[in-house]
Amino acid sequence: MTTPTPRVTVIGLGYVGLPLAVALAKQFETTGLxxxxxxxxxxxxxxxxxxEIDRERMTASSLTLTADPAACLPSDFYIxxxxxxxxxxxxxxxxxxxxxxxxxxxxIAPAVAEGRAPVIVYESTVYPGVTEDLCAPILEEVSGLVSGEDFFLGYSPERINPGDREHTIDKITKVVSGQTPEVLDRVANLYNAITSGGVFRAKSIKAAEAAKVIENAQRxxxxxxxxxxxxxxxxxxxSVWDVLEAARTKWNFLPFSPGLVGGHCIGVDPYxxxxxxxxxxxxxxVILAGRGVNDGMAGWVAQRLHGLRGGKPGSVLVxxxxxxxxxxxxxxxxxxDLIDALKGLGHDVTVHDPHADPDEAAHEYELTxxxxxxxxxxxxxxxxxPHREYLALGASTLRSLVADGGSLADLKGALGGGADWTL
Structure with a gap:
């Protein structure tokens, strides 16, 4: 019997799914849904x-794109x-x-009918047990098929870091896991084909799920x-920056920095x-204490900035x-959150961002x-x-936006001491 040509369907084409799907399409017949x-x-x-993917790479990719699940061909892997x-x-x-x-x-029924024994691989960050205890029963109930017999489960935690051009999907080590040793081999071979960083075979699906969630909790x-x-x-x-500059001269000091902890991973996964x-x-x-400190940081910064103004509301450009x-x-x-806190203290806030989508900012945060x-x-x-556009302007140009008697604040110390206030 001839082994069917490997096919992959990636479900979800956001920051994680699209780079993965484009990478897979170089090696396999791949559909992005x-x-x-x-x-x-x-x-x-x-x-x-x-x-994450520039126009040239996107247009050159053989990836098939669709919003219709019915248009996806029967696949060996559903990620x-x-x-x-x-x-x-x-x-x-x-x-x-x-x-x-x-x-x-x-x-998955058509894939089973073709003898493909499909593997459903989850990359979404979850707590240990979700793949086998929550997802598997849903898959069985809706499909009428049996997990471990008709279809199989795998888990490979995503490690995409938005904007990071060094640790891309084709270079990082991928943690992989599978429901059986044979399935683990299949999942490992799939990911090993797209990354030079190799794969690490976790002992179980739960171990792979747990590895992902503690990576971000640790940070x-x-x-x-x-x-x-x-x-x-x-x-x-x-100045915390002066202290860190000195402390970092020790060989085993961990080079973390203070700041606002947002994004989809670090501010979410510990929960x-x-x-x-x-x-x-x-x-x-420990986990919840860390979350409490980081979730409260925006309010603390707002109070510090308010104090910089002598407790008087004013006009603020963020x-x-x-x-x-x-x-x-x-x-x-x-x-x-920082903007909301400043507004709550009576400040009139204007927001600028060359990278943010204005419609999304309006929809998500009611900000213009x-x-x-x-x-x-x-x-x-x-x-x-500190977007590159702001750093290119430099402290002197940014200071030209400050009214007489006003202040320039630099949350992350990116201006090299050119501001009146920083953490």
């Missing part, structure tokens, strides 16, 4: 609004890369993973320590782990809204972005996100 028809239309024209956010009470929201599982369940806790010492040293009128711990009757004190520099990603931006180059005169100008 996303329910956002606007997203599919843009990608077909070669435009990736996330900025789920949908977001896993938290709700308003910081609890895991697995609704998109559940929905994607139902979609995949309706697609969150380390940054929380930096934010706490920034607050302590701030009360001493001592997945803490939720699972609480369900088990445990008290995850430069940068995305969760990190040089990316358009607005998910879970803590700059938005100033267009063109930054302009006007303000009592306080805050460089919140």
């Amino acid at each position: 996303d329910i956002d028809t606007r997203r599919i239309d843009e990608l077909k024209r070669g435009h990736d609004r996330t900025g 789920v890369t949908v977001p896993t956010p938290i709700d308003g009470q910081n609890r895991p929201d697995l609704g998109l993973v559940e929905k994607a599982s139902r979609t995949v369940a309706k697609m 969150d806790i380390n940054i929380a320590f930096m934010n706490e010492i920034a607050q302590i040293f701030g009360a001493m009128d001592l 997945y782990l803490s939720h699972r711990a609480e369900v088990l009757g445990l008290d995850p004190q 430069l940068g809204l995305t969760f990190k520099e040089d990316v358009p990603d607005l998910r879970n931006s803590k700059v938005a 972005l100033q267009g063109g180059e930054p302009s006007g005169a303000y009592d306080l100008v805050l460089l919140a996100v």
Whole structure:
């Protein structure tokens, strides 16, 4: 019997799914599925609004794009890369993973009929147990098929870092796992074909799920320590950057920095782990303490800036809204929390960001972005996100936006001491 040509379908074409799908399409017959028809239309024209894949790579890719699950050919692998956010009470929201599982369940029968023994691989960040205990029953119920017999499960945690051109999908080590040793081999071979960094075979699906969630929880806790010492040293009128410059001369000092912790991963994933711990009757004190410090950082910065103004409300220009520099990603931006805090203290806030989508800013945060180059005169100008465009302007040009008697603030110390205030 001839082995069918390997086919892959990637479900979800965001920051994680699109780079993965484009990489897979170089080696395998690959379809990218996303329910956002606007997203599919843009990608077909070669435009990736996330900025992860440039137009030349997009138009040259053999990736098939569709918003219709019925248009996807029967595949050997179905890779789920949908977001896993938290709700308003910081609890895991697995609704998109559940929905994607139902979609995949309706697609796998033709693959089984062709003898492909499809593997459903989840890349979405979850707490240990979600793939086998939540997704598998959904797949079985909707498809009428049996997990471990008709179809199989795998997990390979995503490691995409938006805007990072060094640690790309084709260079990083991919952690892989599978329901059986044979499935693990299949998943390992798939990912090994697209990365020079090789694969690491986790002992189980739960171990792979856990590895992902602690990677980001560890970073969150380390940054929380930096934010706490920034607050302590701030009360001493001592620059945290001066302290870190000295401390980093020790060979084993960890080079973390203080700041606002946003984005879809670091500010979210620890809550997945803490939720699972609480369900088990445990008290995850360190994880939640770190989250508390980082979630409160925007309010602390707002109070410091308010104090810089002598406690008087004024006009403020906030430069940068995305969760990190040089990316358009607005998910879970803590700059938005900072803006809300400043407004709550009576300040009139103008926001500028050359990378953020104005429609998304309006939809997600009810904020109107100033267009063109930054302009006007303000009592306080805050460089919140050091996009390359702002750094190219330099401290002197940014200071020209400050009204008489006003101040220039630099949240991350990116201006090299050219501001009146920094953490």
